[in-house]
Amino acid sequence: MDAPPLSGASAFASGLAVSARNLTFGYAGSLPVLRDVTFTAPQGGITMVLGASGSGKTTLLKLIKGLLHLTNGEMTVLGQTFRAGDRRGLTPDIAYVPQGLGLVRNLTVLENALIGSLSRLPLHNRLLGGFPPALVAEATERLTRVGLGHKLHDKAYNLSGGERQRVAIIRNRMQNPKLILADEFVSQLDPITQTQIMTVVRDRTRSDGVTYIQTTHELDLVPRFADCVWVIRGGVKVLDAPVAKTSVDELERALRGS
């Protein structure tokens, strides 16, 4: 394909999982939530989106996932380019984990994990329900490995915060995505559990080459785990840099705008 640089399949081939140019999003009749945001996320790394509440972080993730549609601009995600007005389907190769994790409270741990595999079920399971034994075995094995083997048949509403987080991770694994978008993924956890979970995430991006984009309002997570960082303030991107080339001071200034 003779596409221009940084768009279409060439951007994917050049090692970018996501690249966006002049991204704008707003609801009709009100000020845009995001204005003219341009950024890139390298393939197979952890990118953190740093910003205060209401800065437009969640909106940005939903735009990348396709849960919201661009008002203006252009975005290439995993080699596919989208412009304003394009309709996109929700594909399993991009995983989205909302801030509250979105576990189905009335389903069991095992069922919640298997939800990740819904798109790759055979036709009779799609129509009549149930899961093939191979997938059930895979989910059971993965859940057991993260210490949830004894809670497979517990309802999700009975779990602790850390347990719910692990179920969300396994649901994610069952989905087999190339790109993971996680909204404030570890923000509600204590520092020890945060470190444990972020270590799991980092190991996974290193071993599987999965790209991971996470929003956060906690500055100290960035130097410890991220490869790249974007800072958003009031719907505008104020900083976009590899973590190695920035400092905590610089991030703090960008975040506060002073």
Next chain:
Amino acid sequence: MLVTRARFYLLLLLIATMYSAAGIGLLDLTRITKGLGNIGIFVADMFPPDPAALPQVSIAMIETIQIALVGTVIGTVLALPLALLAMPALTTHGVAPVLRFVLAFIRTVPALLWGVLFVVAFGLGPTAGAVAIGLYSAGYLGKLFYELLEGVDPEVVEAVRSVGCSRLQLARYALIPEAANGLLAQLLFMFEYNVRSSSIMGFVGAGGIGYYMLGYIQLLRYDALFTALLVTLAVVLVLDVISNRVRAAFSLRSPASS
């Protein structure tokens, strides 16, 4: 200013009420006094309830419960798919409003009138009653169900949609389980309601205890009528206790209390 305006509306309401009351005949004092006297005689005639009516009334009560049970099941089986199709998020553009209109129309016709129509179709007896209750319940539950399904936590819906599942899978693995407790509570409420409504189906010849109630009124056997009313009351109270127990057993424990 505010007080005088409130007084003005209050005065307006008073005038409208007096005018309507006069039209209805409630200001005709001789008529009211006579009526109150009749109620006294009527109530005196009800005591003591006639135990001789008990066998007949009990058998009719069982038929009433059967009508309510079958009607509620028919209603639920129809209401759930109709409610799902009445959700704009799950159906093709334009289908949902049509279904909502159909459900509203079914509810507009009182259950007793559906009873009259089905007596014409199926002949006298409980068959007509059960079908009438079933249809009315479908309209009523259909609305309650789609409202509950629409109230499902949007984060859960986004998380499950994001895995790239079908609409049917979204309904089965996210909407229905998340709304399950509410659906069950409405279902039990509908059953109680239907026991009351099928106890007057007999007024129009559609089966159940109402047939005897009407007969006792026409034969001035107010003591037997009282027996029928007491049996109905007892059944409704027992159902109330049972449904409260079932609801408590299935209710979600909130994260705060666990």
